[in-house]
Amino acid sequence: MKMDDLDPINALNMPEMADMTFAMDFLLRAKEGVRNTAAALTETASPQARAVLRSQLRQGVALHQEITELMIRKKWFHPYELKEQYQLDQLSANKTVQIAQMKLFPDDTRRKGMFDRTPDEHIGGNKA
Numbered sequence: 001m002k003m004d005d006l007d008p009i010n011a012l013n014m015p016e017m018a019d020m021t022f023a024m025d026f027l028l029r030a031k032e033g034v035r036n037t038a039a040a041l042t043e044t045a046s047p048q049a050r051a052v053l054r055s056q057l058r059q060g061v062a063l064h065q066e067i068t069e070l071m072i073r074k075k076w077f078h079p080y081e082l083k084e085q086y087q088l089d090q091l092s093a094n095k096t097v098q099i100a101q102m103k104l105f106p107d108d109t110r111r112k113g114m115f116d117r118t119p120d121e122h123i124g125g126n127k128a
Contacts, residue, residue, distance in 0.1 A: 017095065019076075020071075020076040021092075023067060023070065023076055024071070024076070027064065027068060027071065030060060030063045031064055034057065034061055037053055037056050037057045037060055038057060041054065041057060076088075
């Protein structure tokens with residue numbers, strides 16, 4: 001099967017797939033933020049700083065939960081059905097490989113000879 005990146009059929013479901021990808025990235029970043037905040041909390045001695053970090057940790061956990069619930073509701077994430085999550089991961093991996101194999105740019109990117117005149121030729125700029 002030849003993939004034509006200009007064929008509109010290849011963009012089918014792309015907005016939903018992009019949304020799912022962005023949500024997963026957001027989820028991972030929220031998780032990373034919780035982990036980093038928890039680590040910072042264990043290293044902090046100041047009571048004021050610990051209070052701030054505890055508050056941020058609670059907010060980070062709440063954000064992670066909110067993103068997770070959204071993804072489960074949209075069926076973008078299946079934390080309790082491993083078989084379904086595996087199929088979703090396989091679909092994502094296959095689509096990533098297909099996109100990576102697309103020829104998005106020409107081999108020759110030189111611009112020499114692409115223009116029939118210089119940009120300022122119409123005002124006598126070619127005399128310079």
